[in-house]
Amino acid sequence: MYEFVIKNGNIIDGTGGAAYKADVAIADGKIARIGHIPERAAHTVIDAEGRAVTPGFIDIHRHGDMAAFRDNFGALELSQGLTTVINGNCGMSAAPVDKGNKGLLNYLRPVIGDILPYVSTDTMAGYFRSLGSIALPLNCGMLLGCGVVWSSVLGGEHPTEAETRKFRKILERELASGAMGVSLGLGYAPECFLTTDELISGLEPLRNTDIPITFHMRQEGDGVCDAIREVIKIGETLHAHVHISHLKAMGKRNWNSRIPEGLELIRSARERGLNIACDVYPYTAGSTQLMHILPPEFIEGGTAATIERLKGKANRDRLRDRMEKGGEGFDNIAGMVGWENIIMSTLNTPANKRFEGMTVQDIAKARGTDPVNCVCDMLIEENCAITMIDFITCEEDIARILNCGFASVISDSIYPASGRPHPRLYGTYARIIQRFVGERRDMTLEAAVKAMTYTPAKALNIADRGLLKEGLCADVNVFDPAEVKERGSYADPDKCAAGMDYVFVNGKPAIAAGELTGGAFGQVIRR
Missing domain, CATH: 3.20.20.140 (Metal-dependent hydrolases)
Known part of the structure; x- marks a missing residue:
């Protein structure tokens, strides 16, 4: 006896081949049989008429x-x-x-x-x-x-x-x-x-x-x-x-x-x-660390070194210039997509929680500053532990x-x-x-x-998964x-x-x- 038989489903087996009508028997954690299987051969029968049956x-x-x-x-x-x-x-x-x-x-x-x-x-x-x-x-x-x-x-x-x-x-x-x-x-x-x-x-x-x-x-x-x-x-x-x-x-x-x-x-x-x-x-849209928008030379040496660099006006001016001009070896995300398309999605300090889900552009406006200073200030305040969503x-x-x-x-x-x-x-x-x-x-x-x-x-x-x-x-x-249906949204x-x-x-x-x-x-x- 099989533990389960899935009857009358449209088998989409994972190979990319056309769907076909068949039954699937399950026993001992394995796909035991695919074909025409009588209901009496199973402890539990599932009617999959009109439904797709696929690998997980x-x-x-x-x-x-x-x-x-x-x-x-x-x-x-x-x-x-x-x-x-x-x-x-x-x-x-x-x-x-x-x-x-x-x-x-x-x-x-x-x-x-x-x-x-x-x-x-x-x-x-x-x-x-x-x-x-x-x-x-x-x-x-x-x-x-x-x-x-x-x-x-x-x-x-x-x-x-x-x-x-x-x-x-x-x-x-x-x-x-x-x-x-x-x-x-x-x-x-x-x-x-x-x-x-x-x-x-x-x-x-x-x-x-x-x-x-x-x-x-x-x-x-x-x-x-x-x-x-x-x-x-x-x-x-x-x-x-x-x-x-x-x-x-x-x-x-x-x-x-x-x-x-x-x-x-x-x-x-x-x-x-x-x-x-x-x-x-x-x-x-993607999602990763907000630090990812910084040029490599700003993140060298780890979090503590990054925070020190972000404190100085000269470094911030250099960062602003780098983001405006781009350069070799640097995915200039802010320059490519714009601050209006970068959302701060996860913040940890109570004072900044109100900004979760807002764009950098809107947060900067709310804080009375420009986007570069906003990002630098908030990375410092959050010890660089900020997650972003960027439309790219x-x-x-x-x-x-x-x-x-x-x-x-x-x-x-x-x-x-x-x-x-x-x-x-x-x-x-x-x-x-x-x-x-x-x-x-x-x-x-x-x-x-x-x-x-x-x-x-x-x-x-x-090797043991991915196909029926x-x-x-x-x-x-x-x-x-x-x-x-996908039920969630940004x-x-x-x-x-x-x-x-x-x-x-x-x-x-x-x-x-x-x-x-x-x-x-x-x-x-x-x-």
């Missing part, structure tokens, strides 16, 4: 390293069909992190949150032990953040030979603990200061391996194509598996031109034999990436402890179905499901595509998506008849 969705780019330990973890993920998430992205992972390194903890705070005292973070093995000790509502894996590793070994801006050897040793140790791969954050300190050759030298242990190396690239605006070339160079030099995170072209002057060029660069590299792919989120790209470029054939859908979600999160935290996967399949008709449902299941599974070598295939783990969604983001009738995690129903069951059926997944 996989988000390979979240920042929920600490969120996974919160009591409310799971509801917003499962409600949009997510059954597997991967954290530790953009060079920032919760391990290996020394809890005594206050500067690093403060730097990580706007992205992954406060490091919880009861979570082991000194090694990836310790983190996995902590994660494995709790009841997980969905599957969780981790990338090793190279930024935190470099932060622990660097004594200056550039590594010595001894520091590079130490970096490699830590890399090998942490990967042996089961990290899915490594992530780099080349837009953030300290990796933004490293040369391409220094990065290649540090990543030497990954030469001729299939261990994924994911890149938050050095630039995502005017210099995005040069940044893509850098990723390709690293991949081809090391004969390695590389992946570009949240591909985009920031700034209106780059829309509809840089992405077609960048996608062609990736296609050409794939034709030469490089294992390279990318991912994209379906929103025109266009839906036409998003659609181009979605349809390239090698792009995964991701959310890049940050879980703020307070303030307003980006609505993608709650609604990314519903938005793909509602907006890009239903409203804009940029892609078929079959193509969208592939981009949310098999493509991300392949990107991180997750006999023998694979039974992570399965059942839904009516017309009923899947003004009111804290609303779970709607439309999932059933969500199975490892063969057990986490959502049944549209309601969360409260079950915790997830697993820690390792390489």
Whole structure:
């Protein structure tokens, strides 16, 4: 007897092939059979007439390293069909992190949150032990953040030979603990200061391996194509598996031109034999640290050094000039998108809470100052721990990436402890179905499901999930595509998506008849 049989559904198996009518049997946490299955063969029968039956969705780019330990973890993920998430992205992972390194903890705070005292973070093995000790509502894996590793070994801006050897040793140790791969954050300190050759030298242990190396690239605006070339160079030099995170072209002057060029660069590299792919989120706004708008020379040396630089008038004048003129090696976000398109979404001091959700332009006006002084003052007041939402790209470029054939859908979600999160935290996967399949008709449902299941599974070598295939783990969604809705917005983001009738995690129903069951059926997944 099978535990469950899902009858009469439209099977969208994750391959991108056309939907077909069939039944799906689940037993012992696996997809036991796909075909015509009599009702009498199951303990529980689910009628999926008129509904899509798909693999569970996989988000390979979240920042929920600490969120996974919160009591409310799971509801917003499962409600949009997510059954597997991967954290530790953009060079920032919760391990290996020394809890005594206050500067690093403060730097990580706007992205992954406060490091919880009861979570082991000194090694990836310790983190996995902590994660494995709790009841997980969905599957969780981790990338090793190279930024935190470099932060622990660097004594200056550039590594010595001894520091590079130490970096490699830590890399090998942490990967042996089961990290899915490594992530780099080349837009953030300290990796933004490293040369391409220094990065290649540090990543030497990954030469001729299939261990994924994911890149938050050095630039995502005017210099995005040069940044893509850098990723390709690293991949081809090391004969390695590389992946570009949240591909985009920031700034209106780059829309509809840089992405077609960048996608062609990736296609050409794939034709030469490089294992390279990318991912994209379906929103025109991003979200990260407000510090990210500063030029590299302003963030060198960590939070304390940054704050000291921001205090002086001469430095502020230099910053204003830099933002007006731009320059090499600097994604001048404020210059490309304008202060009216940058929102301060998370603030921590009581005096500044009233400004959450307002643009820098409007906050500056309310404080009786100009945007540059406003940003400098507030970064000082908030100890640099400010999260922003910035409107940076266009839906036409998003659609181009979605349809390239090698792009995964991701959310890049940050879980703020307070303030307003980006609505993608709650609604990314519903938005793909509602907006890009239903409203804009940029892609078929079959193509969208592939981009949310098999493509991300392949990107991180997750071999036992991502397809509806006999023998694979039974992570399965059942839904009516017309009923899947993103309910949150930038003004009111804290609303779970709607439309999932059933969500199975490892063969057990986490959502049944549209309601969360409260079950915790997830697993820690390792390489």
